[in-house]
Amino acid sequence: MTEGVLPKEVTDALKPEYVTPAVILLAHESCPTTGKLFEVGGGWVSQTRWEQTQGVFFNDDFSSEQLAERWGEATSFEGSRHASKLQEAKTGIQERLGRDLALAPQ
Structure with a gap:
């Protein structure tokens, strides 16, 4: 190739x-x-290994401008976490999905 x-x-x-x-x-x-x-x-x-920042959460309709305002926070490796398996690498997404699913009407 x-x-x-x-x-x-x-x-x-x-x-x-x-x-x-x-x-x-x-x-x-x-x-x-x-x-x-x-x-x-x-x-x-x-x-x-994967190293993941703590990341940041936004509401459903966030903009690139809002992301730009918090870019330093999203990309800072201070307090980073090292995933030992794929499930751990998706921690922020899992947290968000878990929170959103818990808030969803039953």
Whole structure:
């Protein structure tokens, strides 16, 4: 996909074969790691994680101007949380949905 876009020395360093050992290990039944996120390429393997700001909530009809006013708050990593699984990465959305569902008429 990147042939002709990236220099040959870069595509040579990013061969799929350099990802295969990580895929084999992670797919093996003896691998103790599950549900994690990895960045693999060029012979480099790293476990990574999502880091999420506290975020901000708005009413249903918020504008880009209102978001711009609170952009610093939405993008500040002070007090950030590190998700160890996908469900944790969606915490703000889940909080909002839970709150909205609790307020919905039954």
